[in-house]
Amino acid sequence: MNDKIYTVAIAGCGKRGKLYADQFAKNPRFKIVGLADPFKDAAVAASQLCGGAEIFDSSEAMLKATQPDIYSFCTPPSVRMPLIKLGVDNGVKLIAYEKPMAANFNEAMDIRELVNKAGVKTIQSHQRKYNVQFQEAKKIIDSGACGRINMVYAHCGGWFMHMATHLADYMRFFINDVDAEYVIGQVDGREKLTDNHPSPDYACAMVGFKGGIRGYMETGYLAPDVPEVDYWWRKVRVGVQGSDGFVEAYVGGGWRAVTKSTGAISSTEGTWDGDHEQAPYINDIARWLDGEIANHPCNGEGGYKDVEIAMAMLRSAIFRKKIDLPLGKIDKAELDYLNEIIPQESPEKSVWDFLKK
């Protein structure tokens, strides 16, 4: 067994950054050598979770001083390319950052080109698929019990910039990374365009995957409920249907299947906490750098495909047509277009009022 210890520097010490600090610190294959956040109290709190790692005034100062193997950043979706550049310029081996890979597809293309040219590995946190309910559902799919897969679906009430790449990733996971060929979608509502995860209030799409598999995705306030799950943010359903049956898993826990060979089977088992999803995600960083696994399950190429499907949903609404993949660049960010074209309406109440109950 490899016992090399990889050094880690973390920028962005909010909710996710603290979880990274905690989980990297718990794994003996890593040593946290620096933390940075413009909000110093956040960095101090993260440092307390990982044995008092040194705090720096900026990511740049941290990377220059520590020259880490791994650079992790957990910042809002608007903060991506400048931090990627810092990692590349400072010669890190791997950049572990948060989903979505980028807040627009032009930036995703630039990031991919930059890191691939520099030979820097990247991963984005689509870590839910490590949880037992997703693993069990995948085992049933891989056993062939569903027969020929013809449909994959994913929906959640959480809004687009939080959730769309998660959904695309877990759909692709269930159908063994089959590539998408085209996307046709629609959006509604502008209330969340000013959120720190700027999004239409609702977005839906049909995704045409190779081999005739149809994907159906919904994010936002019009998405159906997932009554199997109590906590709103975890009401996320991902499933496949095939010639011999279907199987689905819920982020909040549980899975069920009805197939010719298994009959109706289900379980309420399921996890979503850091120890069950973030810990193996982080451990796979060491295994990937060691060369023990050929690819990290959340590698940047996959994250690129996820954001491509997500941004194609928006482009379809923007340009009112089916969008063929692979995507190229357009003259401005998808969200800038949506800001211009989603109708200005003054609803009597917010479409999100139900969340306040």
Ligand SMILES: NC(=O)c1ccc[n+]([C@@H]2O[C@H](COP(=O)([O-])OP(=O)(O)OC[C@H]3O[C@@H](n4cnc5c(N)ncnc54)[C@H](O)[C@@H]3O)[C@@H](O)[C@H]2O)c1
């Ligand atoms: N994978 C998941 O399951 C999951 C869950 C929640 C959030 N997220 C993602 O994680 C990211 C961060 O979310 P969060 O909930 O931790 O947000 P947060 O607001 O709690 O923390 C973000 C932190 O980034 C810091 N920051 C902002 N600009 C920075 C910069 N230039 N350099 C360094 N630090 C900077 C802020 O000061 C803040 O402390 C988002 O992209 C979000 O979508 C992922």
